[in-house]
Amino acid sequence: MSLSDVFDSIEVQPWSEVVELHEALLQEQLDYVVARSDFYKAKFAGLRSSVGSLADLANLPFTSKDEIRESLLARPPLGLHVAADLGDVVQIQSSSGTTGMPTFVAATAHDIDTWNSMGARVFYANGFRPKDWVMHAYAMGRGFVGGLVNIEHLQHLGVCVIPLGAESGTERLLGAIDHLKPVAMCATPSMVSHLGSMAPEVLGKPARELSIRKISVGGEPGGGIPAIRQQMEELWGADVRDMMGGADFGSTYWAECDEKDGMHVCSQGALHVELIDPDTLESLPIAEGVSGELVYTTLRRQATPLIRYRMGDIVTVTAMDCSCGRTGYKIKAHGRADDMLIVRGVNVFPAAIKDEVMQFVPDTTGYLKIDLDFAGHSTYEALNMRVEISNTSKKSAKDLALLLEGAIRDKLTVKVVVNIVPEGAIERPGAQKEKLLERVSKA
Template sequence: MAEFGMTYRRPDFKSKIGASCWHDVEHSSHVDISHLQEEKLRRQLKYLEENSEFYRRKFTEAGIKFEDIQTLKDLQKVPFTYKTEIRDSLSEAPPFGHHRAADMSDIIQMQASSGTTGSPSYVAMTENDVVMWNEMSARCLFAGGIRPNDLVLHGFSLAKGFVGGVPLTQAVQYMGAVDVPIGADGGVDRLLRAIVDLKPRAIIGAPNFILHLAEKAPELVGCKASDLGIERLIVGGEPGGGIPAFRRKLEELWGAKCCELLGGTDLGVTYWSECDDQSGMHMLCPDYIITELYDEASDSIIPFEKGAEGELIYTAIGREASPLMRFRSGDHIEVLGTDCACGRTGPKIRCTGRTDDMLIVRGANVFPSAIQSIIGDMTPETNGVMRVFADFEGHTTQGNLKVIVERGADQPAEKDPILKSEIETRLRNALVFRAEVILVPADSFDKPGAAKVALTLREKPEFL
């Protein structure tokens, strides 16, 4: 895509209006994709050998040469790159670390991760990198139902260098749509007023915040969210969009179809997205990212086959300023399928949680998002809101896991013993761990704002 150069809009965006996908590679065969990836991988390795101090050192320490890696299978000879290495690299060689592989004079933009698991990662981009990010995001937004000429309300935060801010605005413009750049930071009132005034077709944002926006509509603009004319909800950045009960609630409140995105600051804004089939997020950018599925139990790379689970490992191909090889994303996923009615050939996944969020309860691996899914299915007895209270050091406990659950708005407190027992039984049967459920009134937790919702608390809430 570099031949287009920097532009607000991709020059041929109008040709995409009636297309079945944004780019033909989304429908390409696995054989063709493998050949393309290997060709681009060899070019990327040559680029890294010439420009990356970080990977020259890493290859030397591993006892391998760049020319040893010729195929996708060979890629497994390369050691993983860990987030801690990137943080060390950034602190040792600011502003963009030893892994910066482009001249500072060629860097035109930077972004930062949310920093929820430590110091933010600062990511540099060249002009070609920005166009690549735009192209990847356009494919995902298109798959989720956004089209050129749409008006799109921006419901992610626009602050702190977050990739859901400026880069997503750029991607919406690139695909020929119009971004309404208010952002979650602008507040619920202003966002709802913009919907009334401008009548956008779609909203992009974090699922919990978009749900809160719908719940506040009657109070702030005098009508239900479903009366505001929104047709598409594109959500990501935190668990929720792929949880069936949560998705149903979003769609019912807005009267709109909801599709989920997945990405990450280190590789781009988004590169996985659901299509209209809503049966899992497709990998839509195999020409820019090689994706492997790592099974930690067997310490091996496993195929993307239905039912397989593991951590996503990413290698950027074509990346200039902050390239990564075999980067451990921390995203733990389940493969839901390998084909789709939409014709896209990328595997379909759902993210079950992040490895750094996972708790081990008496030997059982537990993701807070999995607990959220079960609680969400228990409405109206609960209102679907929960938090894990991890009152122990680290990620492992031999005790029962404390789970704080908001009861439904119309659920009497007198029935708490029955509800508590039912929730604990469901969690034990579905997730094979014992919970100590603590029921609290509806709306005990703060409503979502611009920041991501943290499902795990390390300090006891003031209201307990």
């Protein structure tokens, strides 16, 4: 294994050495937060001394998104949890706020360095290399971390970034790809699919005749869903790899390597990751086959450190090692706990339903909406959904609906009622993340 195959030597260090590093950094970070963050000073009163090692972390309470929102409102601008002097803050990002008011995430120059070290490992694992020309087609607006923060990561990696952003629109993005001939692109899976399917109309040639050979996707589930990955790879004639992260700790810190069978942890030395049972909240071992919710603890954060933070990602650990030489374990993501639906007692993620619908492309366009006509996320009725039929489909709407309902019932053991709608009836995500769930009033 030569070190040139990873961005950072820590990615191939024996895992025991990574744990040793985390042990030391955890103590420093805890001392820092109880000294400098009023939020943690109060929250951990009397508890700090109970954590002598990583194994003791479970003695500390979790930090929730709601607590951080309340903290922001309790003491504007950056909340009770802020731990750096405001004069040292150099950048403020906004989380997407899909589950409530947007929150603000602050960083010092040192924090940006930490974010960049994780992000560069991710894009390198996804196949990007220094000097590659990379089309950036994530949304740039609203403080979304896929925008500026991803661009910072790419610059840290040393690629030539072309930051057009999703807001440039289909014609400008495709025109720029045709003219500049970048070898790589990063965007949401829905944007990659959309651009790929529009290339013949806009440029008069299929996307696979363009220059893009490496695609990194994230921001929404899709890259790890086999049918969606396959569709993108065929459209573009390119290698598509998944990555994942979230606004609270930079942008991205999980990534698929050449093997493309799960995302490696890429946050060594920056974040300590725990796995818990989302129902009982008990700690779970990080071991092959174990599923649970990710819990993150920052290890060297200055501006807005977070200890045992529940972001809500539900994952399964798929492997503890890899032929690529990285020593970090790998995961498959299922979605955010906030998005999980419970239909007649059965847990189902919207992304899993999308995966089933994708099996019926080209009879369907693959676009769908799950209509939530009930409060919360749990229902005892069948789940109502709309699915687009393609203009070119030879199937009747009724037959397609029955096929989809049967496939979803067989695979996911969830009863759905599929309402077929014409091609184009469902709004395209464009620059935004694809939203599979829609709140509707009960008909």
